[in-house]
Amino acid sequence: MEKIKSFLKGFGKGFKKFGEGVSNVVNFVLLTFVYFIGIGITSLFAKIFGKKFLDMKEGEKSYWKNKEGEKELKDYKKMF
Amino acid sequence: MNILGISCFYHDSAACLIKDGKIVAGSEEERFSRKKHDTGFPFNAIKYCLKEGEIDVDEIDYIAFYEKPLLKFERILSSHLETFPKSFRAFVGSMPSWLNEKLRVPSIIRKKLKYKGEIIFVEHHEAHAGSTFLVSPFNEAAILTIDGVGEWTTTSTGFGKGNDISIKKEIHFPHSLGLLYSTVTAYLGFRVNNDEYKVMGLASYGEPKYVKNFRKIIDVKKDGSFRLNMDYFVYHHKMRMPSEKFVKEFGPMRKKGGEITQRHKDIAASLQRIVEETIFQILRNLHKETKCDNLCMAGGVALNSVSNGKILDNTPFKNVFIQPASSDAGGSLGAAMYLYNSILGNKREYIMEDIYLGPGFNTDEIRSFLKGNNIKFKEFKDDNKLLKKAADLIHKNNIVGFYQGRMEWGPRALGNRSILANPCNPEMKDVVNKRVKHREPFRPFAPVVTYEDYMDYFEAKTQVPFMLFVYPVRKNKRKLIPAVTHVDGTGRLQTIRKDWNPRYYQIIKEFEKLSGVPVLLNTSFNIRGEPIVCTPEDAYRCMMGTGIDYMVIDRFLVAREDNPKDKWTSWEGN
Numbered sequence: 122m123e124k125i126k127s128f129l130k131g132f133g134k135g136f137k138k139f140g141e142g143v144s145n146v147v148n149f150v151l152l153t154f155v156y157f158i159g160i161g162i163t164s165l166f167a168k169i170f171g172k173k174f175l176d177m178k179e180g181e182k183s184y185w186k187n188k189e190g191e192k193e194l195k196d197y198k199k200m201f
Numbered sequence: 202m203n204i205l206g207i208s209c210f211y212h213d214s215a216a217c218l219i220k221d222g223k224i225v226a227g228s229e230e231e232r233f234s235r236k237k238h239d240t241g242f243p244f245n246a247i248k249y250c251l252k253e254g255e256i257d258v259d260e261i262d263y264i265a266f267y268e269k270p271l272l273k274f275e276r277i278l279s280s281h282l283e284t285f286p287k288s289f290r291a292f293v294g295s296m297p298s299w300l301n302e303k304l305r306v307p308s309i310i311r312k313k314l315k316y317k318g319e320i321i322f323v324e325h326h327e328a329h330a331g332s333t334f335l336v337s338p339f340n341e342a343a344i345l346t347i348d349g350v351g352e353w354t355t356t357s358t359g360f361g362k363g364n365d366i367s368i369k370k371e372i373h374f375p376h377s378l379g380l381l382y383s384t385v386t387a388y389l390g391f392r393v394n395n396d397e398y399k400v401m402g403l404a405s406y407g408e409p410k411y412v413k414n415f416r417k418i419i420d421v422k423k424d425g426s427f428r429l430n431m432d433y434f435v436y437h438h439k440m441r442m443p444s445e446k447f448v449k450e451f452g453p454m455r456k457k458g459g460e461i462t463q464r465h466k467d468i469a470a471s472l473q474r475i476v477e478e479t480i481f482q483i484l485r486n487l488h489k490e491t492k493c494d495n496l497c498m499a500g501g502v503a504l505n506s507v508s509n510g511k512i513l514d515n516t517p518f519k520n521v522f523i524q525p526a527s528s529d530a531g532g533s534l535g536a537a538m539y540l541y542n543s544i545l546g547n548k549r550e551y552i553m554e555d556i557y558l559g560p561g562f563n564t565d566e567i568r569s570f571l572k573g574n575n576i577k578f579k580e581f582k583d584d585n586k587l588l589k590k591a592a593d594l595i596h597k598n599n600i601v602g603f604y605q606g607r608m609e610w611g612p613r614a615l616g617n618r619s620i621l622a623n624p625c626n627p628e629m630k631d632v633v634n635k636r637v638k639h640r641e642p643f644r645p646f647a648p649v650v651t652y653e654d655y656m657d658y659f660e661a662k663t664q665v666p667f668m669l670f671v672y673p674v675r676k677n678k679r680k681l682i683p684a685v686t687h688v689d690g691t692g693r694l695q696t697i698r699k700d701w702n703p704r705y706y707q708i709i710k711e712f713e714k715l716s717g718v719p720v721l722l723n724t725s726f727n728i729r730g731e732p733i734v735c736t737p738e739d740a741y742r743c744m745m746g747t748g749i750d751y752m753v754i755d756r757f758l759v760a761r762e763d764n765p766k767d768k769w770t771s772w773e774g775n
Contacts, residue, residue, distance in 0.1 A: 152293045156281070160292065164285035174279035175375055177431050184426035185370040188357070194544055197321045200306070201271035 202547075203256055206537030207243060207310070208267035208328075208529050210303050212394045214243040215530035217558075218250035219537045222550035224336070226253035227558040227610045229530045231732040235739070238395060239732075242302075242313055243533075249560055258314050265540040267532030268325040270306050272352035274299060276374055284438035291440050321544070323536040325351025326500070329527075330368060332535025333499035334361035335542050336553040337522040343491040344368070345483060348500030348528070349379035349394075358487045361497065364542035364549050369490075375437045376429045378476055379502050381419065384434055384442040385472045389465050390455035393442065401507055402644045404473035405689040407466030414450050415475040425483035461643065477508045477515075484516040494519040499535070501528040503669075504612070506693050510671040513662040525556050525611035525667040534610075555701055556667060557617055559608025562737055567755045570737045577763040581756050588704060591621075591753045592711030595721065598623050600633060602726055602752035604740045605704055609733070613668045614725035615695055616649070616705030618733050618740070620749060622684070622722040623712075624648055629684035629722060636748025639729045645693070648674075648685035649723040651709050652698040658682070658720060659694055668695040685722050695723060708753075 167174065206217040209230070217227035226249060231237055233245030251258065277295065281288045302309065307320050323331070329346035344359045344366065355377035359368035383393045386400050421427045431437065433447040448454055455465055484496065496518040503509070504527050512521055524531050541547050562570075571578045581587035595601050603619045614620075620637060622629050634640050647668060650658055655665075661672040671693045674686045685692050699706045713719040726734045728747055734740040737754060744752045744759070745766055752759045 148297055149293060152296050153289075155296075156289055156292050157286075160278075160281050160285050164282045167282060174283040175431075175437065176373060177375070179420055179428055179430065181428075183422055183424050184372060184376065184420075184428045185424065186373055188359075188368045188371055194321075197323060197540070197544055198319065199271075200269055200322050201275070 202262045204263045204537040205261050206265045206533035208532035209242050212238045212240050213530040214239050215533045216243045216246035216250050217534040218254045222541050226250040232735040237732050258316050263319050265321045265536035267328040267536040269322045270303050276353050280437045288438035321540050323539050326354045326357040328532040328535035329499040330366050331539030332531040333497040333524040335538040337497050338552050339495040341493055342495035342497045343487045343493045344497045346500045347502040350374045350377050360491050366543050387442040388454050390457045400469045404469040405687055407470030409471040409474040410467045411471035421479050425486040481515040488517045496521045498523045499527045503527040506669050506671045523669045556610040557607040558610040561607035564755050567737050578757045578759045588708045589711050592708050594751050595623050596715040598626055599750040602744050602749045604754040616702045618726040620724045620726050624682040624685040624720050624722040627683040645687040646685055646722050646724050647693045648720045649695040651719045652696050654719040655696045664696040665694050682720050
């Protein structure tokens with residue numbers, strides 16, 4: 122009985138590792154697709170139209186950004 | 202009204218419970234999970250908070266989360282869009298945790314806690330601001346929050362009055378003093394988000410010879426705003442921080458565990474100088490704008506105690522309050538307080554005077570633990586005798602673990618989970634290092650001094666209950682307390698008043714009777730790489746696994762030599 126239990130435990134662990142491995146491969150393939158198609162194409166168009174996603178310009182008078190106005194309770198219920 | 206604050210999924214996960222505006226309980230998850238800087242969902246910390254507050258999940262009115270995940274995700278995506286295709290590996294590496302955890306915060310909270318009420322998302326820097334101003338002794342204060350990065354914001358300034366916080370200005374990612382500090386931490390071979398304080402300690406050994414090089418990297422305007430030259434960094438698109446250009450500017454990176462040379466010390470000193478100059482420039486402008494003499498600070502950079510100790514000399518501010526859990530752990534407290542006071546408009550009910558907000562164990566529980574594990578101990582009916590005995594042991598150069606009451610909130614051990622030693626012995630720093638802490642030899646140990654005496658020993662501008670300010674040790678006292686005097690003649694002191702922690706205070710006083718010095722060496726009750734001990738079992742295991750000679754645990758004295766070393770060991774000399 123103990124041997125069966127130990128075998129099943131080991132089998133379970135191995136299967137879990139196998140599952141994680143498969144999941145990593147699937148993740149990698151899907152994310153590669155999303156990155157090059159989704160991010161890549163958007164980034165390409167943004168570059169063509171001169172859109173900047175991060176503000177990296179230097180030499181401005183001040184780098185402070187003014188904070189937007191008041192918020193209400195309902196604004197805090199959102200994740201954005 | 203019960204509000205549970207939560208911070209998690211980045212570093213230093215924590216939970217905090219406030220009841221009608223007063224903090225009932227707060228703790229970092231690492232203290233329970235025993236994983237330093239645990240990033241996971243703080244289930245154990247929440248469980249503890251609810252138990253301490255004697256409430257069930259369905260009695261929570263609101264859960265306040267310490268940031269807005271979608272705004273943060275927008276910043277992550279923006280970085281990838283800006284830096285495509287260089288960010289490929291970072292994208293593939295980071296997206297699984299975003300998809301599995303960070304974007305599913307509400308469903309994780311509801312599922313893990315079986316919670317059905319409202320969840321409120323406070324912006325990261327609003328939470329930082331709330332964590333300091335709303336528990337400060339001030340009715341009005343200028344506020345500076347400064348860290349690595351929240352959603353977009355890396356630095357913010359504002360003003361607090363009553364229960365209202367108004368953040369006026371911000372610096373946005375990728376320009377960040379915290380990330381600059383972390384980049385140099387990585388460059389010097391230390392761990393990011395963990396070892397920044399080591400760079401601060403190392404800075405005292407160097408000369409700021411590389412300040413000119415740093416000026417190429419950071420452009421600081423007269424109004425205190427700043428911008429990093431991103432050619433020197435890759436953290437916005439890679440899983441590492443300094444760029445090749447950074448390495449060309451400063452020379453080869455130090456490998457982890459490699460030799461620390463004078464060049465490394467000088468780079469650390471130069472970074473510290475630049476960061477201080479920038480903070481003071483921001484603060485001088487903040488004072489000009491707010492015309493208020495009180496300052497509240499929070500965020501990881503506000504844990505830079507060397508810089509903090511110089512604020513009063515270098516800016517017009519007259520009073521400074523910094524919340525002890527200033528990094529992301531404090532976000533749980535800040536989110537809860539911000540919701541209660543600033544969003545819901547309730548009057549402030551709480552001033553943070555002590556930080557003993559974590560789990561505590563009573564005398565019976567500790568006795569039962571000791572007896573249940575066949576640990577040899579001595580129980581003292583007269584507490585004065587125990588404290589006298591402990592002071593005597595310290596005076597005889599023993600290392601004593603001091604465990605009592607509720608655990609501290611924040612990264613500092615302030616007398617309830619502390620290791621105490623004789624500061625007068627010049628060898629003691631090395632002894633504690635070799636036998637217990639296994640730290641890098643350049644790192645200093647901190648002094649704790651009684652409130653009445655701190656001015657005699659330190660050139661301190663204010664009392665320092667939370668050990669967040671470094672001040673010079675008075676020249677005539679440096680030889681008296683060599684074990685806690687850093688190479689540059691400073692100490693990161695804690696001042697202790699009798700009413701804050703009577704037993705801790707008394708042990709110092711008893712030590713003074715023996716040595717003439719009202720100071721002890723105080724370091725956190727843990728070994729390098731582990732969180733501070735939480736339970737009596739953690740403390741006992743730590744003692745037996747290291748070279749701690751005795752442990753005062755509540756009313757009991759446990760001697761290491763009386764007990765079998767059958768627990769794990771980390772000290773080769775065992």
